[in-house]
Amino acid sequence: MREPTFLILTALAGGPRHGYGIIGEVNALSAGRVALLPGTLYTALDRLVAQGHVAHDRDEHVDGRLRRYYRLTPRGQQALETETARLRQLATAAETRLRALRPRTA
Amino acid sequence: MPPTGDPLARRYRRLLIGYPRDWRRARADEVVAVLLDTATPGRTRPTTREAVNLLRHGLRARLGRPASRTVVAWATLAAVICGLFTAALATWAAWHTARPLPDRAAARAVVAEVLPGHEVGGIDPAAALFTFYSQPLRARNLDSLLLGDGGEYQQASVTVAVTSAPTQRQEVLALARRRLDETGWRTYPTHVRPDVTCRVDGCTPTGAVTEIVTARRGDTALTLTVAPRPSIDDTYVTVGLSRATPTAVPFAAVAGGLLGAAAGWLLFGWVSRRTERPHPAAGTVTVLYAATMLLWWAPVLLAAPSLFRHHLGEPHPVWHPLWEWLGQPALSLFFVVGAGCALCGLALAALPRRGPLPYAADQHELLG
Numbered sequence: 444m445r446e447p448t449f450l451i452l453t454a455l456a457g458g459p460r461h462g463y464g465i466i467g468e469v470n471a472l473s474a475g476r477v478a479l480l481p482g483t484l485y486t487a488l489d490r491l492v493a494q495g496h497v498a499h500d501r502d503e504h505v506d507g508r509l510r511r512y513y514r515l516t517p518r519g520q521q522a523l524e525t526e527t528a529r530l531r532q533l534a535t536a537a538e539t540r541l542r543a544l545r546p547r548t549a
Numbered sequence: 550m551p552p553t554g555d556p557l558a559r560r561y562r563r564l565l566i567g568y569p570r571d572w573r574r575a576r577a578d579e580v581v582a583v584l585l586d587t588a589t590p591g592r593t594r595p596t597t598r599e600a601v602n603l604l605r606h607g608l609r610a611r612l613g614r615p616a617s618r619t620v621v622a623w624a625t626l627a628a629v630i631c632g633l634f635t636a637a638l639a640t641w642a643a644w645h646t647a648r649p650l651p652d653r654a655a656a657r658a659v660v661a662e663v664l665p666g667h668e669v670g671g672i673d674p675a676a677a678l679f680t681f682y683s684q685p686l687r688a689r690n691l692d693s694l695l696l697g698d699g700g701e702y703q704q705a706s707v708t709v710a711v712t713s714a715p716t717q718r719q720e721v722l723a724l725a726r727r728r729l730d731e732t733g734w735r736t737y738p739t740h741v742r743p744d745v746t747c748r749v750d751g752c753t754p755t756g757a758v759t760e761i762v763t764a765r766r767g768d769t770a771l772t773l774t775v776a777p778r779p780s781i782d783d784t785y786v787t788v789g790l791s792r793a794t795p796t797a798v799p800f801a802a803v804a805g806g807l808l809g810a811a812a813g814w815l816l817f818g819w820v821s822r823r824t825e826r827p828h829p830a831a832g833t834v835t836v837l838y839a840a841t842m843l844l845w846w847a848p849v850l851l852a853a854p855s856l857f858r859h860h861l862g863e864p865h866p867v868w869h870p871l872w873e874w875l876g877q878p879a880l881s882l883f884f885v886v887g888a889g890c891a892l893c894g895l896a897l898a899a900l901p902r903r904g905p906l907p908y909a910a911d912q913h914e915l916l917g
Binding site for chain 2: 461462463466480481482483484485486489490492493494508509510511
């Protein structure tokens with residue numbers, strides 16, 4: 444799973460969000476590293492909807508602008524959990540090696 | 550969102566032109582709202598980054614199949630080959646802007662200039678700029694062209710035979726080179742071709758060589774061939790005059806290539822979206838696509854490397870035309886059968902679908 448996809452699913456794990464909300468949340472989650480452009484976001488959303496990981500939740504109109512909310516599906520939640528476990532295992536393995544390296548380099 | 554007087558919204562909406570119409574109907578209001586939300590206050594024009602991003606992702610959306618990771622590669626394959634063939638067709642048309650080949654008097658004058666004191670024998674004028682078995686290509690030749698003889702469609706040249714008593718070969722070559730330089734021709738290194746005799750059991754070198762001097766001046770290319778021994782009619786030097794690639798050809802290639810690639814991408818996208826399952830002919834269309842790509846790419850992959858080696862092997866004042874690099878018309882039967890497969894695929898894609906188009910379904914789901 445690519446990082447923007449992981450971040451979009453993580454953003455939706457906090458509850459349904461509209462496009463602008465997802466962009467803001469992804470930016471915050473990545474500490475400003477990932478700034479999604481709307482074109483990129485909607486290609487990813489199309490893919491995630493087709494894969495059944497994300498679904499339409501509801502529509503709202505705010506100041507004459509359409510806000511369409513998306514939510515994580517159970518399948519999306521499972522994919523996010525699998526990816527999180529994979530990343531955690533990798534991060535743990537890297538941390539273990541780095542911890543072993545530190546006393547020698549100190 | 551209905552069209553507003555906001556110029557930024559109007560410009561964002563215009564940039565969604567890259568997306569297919571069904572997608573725009575379903576999502577344009579939503580995407581424009583997000584774009585307006587992310588825009589800094591007071592801005593009236595989209596940034597270049599936004600514009601490129603929307604056009605790029607719009608072209609991706611045109612291919613449909615949002616979950617596919619390979620559809621972009623298949624579309625690129627189709628777009629590139631369509632671009633190459635339309636570029637070749639455009640260059641063929643542009644080649645016809647070349648001046649007619651030199652007539653007998655002009656050819657005689659060139660030989661008198663390059664080989665002064667030598668006698669001119671026969672002059673074999675060319676019937677057209679490109680000929681098929683030395684004759685202009687006619688509709689009645691199309692079956693021969695398709696069924697194996699396509700390689701005979703070649704650039705023609707006016708050939709002048711020089712028949713005066715032979716001096717030493719090296720003297721002729723030296724004289725020709727000196728005169729070509731003095732009269733403004735750009736000369737290329739002499740190409741030496743070993744002479745062979747062929748019998749039923751194969752060809753063997755005779756030890757003699759044919760020497761070929763090539764040169765170019767303006768829009769005329771010259772090939773001076775010195776044979777190892779005089780021919781039956783006492784010809785020992787021949788001078789061929791042909792036309793150089795007209796200036797319009799590279800421009801036509803670029804314009805034709807870009808238009809063809811864009812058309813290939815859009816057509817592939819249309820077929821890809823139309824035949825997303827459930828579609829009665831989805832499987833058949835995939836097979837027809839594979840057959841088309843195989844039949845169109847195979848001649849290119851066969852011809853281009855061998856022509857490249859040929860170009861490296863001897864000097865070329867004029868490059869072979871683009872269609873020869875694509876194996877055309879030598880392997881035009883492949884192209885024609887491939888075109889038939891492509892047309893069948895397009896016709897099948899036009900069949901009515903069992904369900905709505907995917908984006909229309911999305912819209913139904915989103916709005917329902």
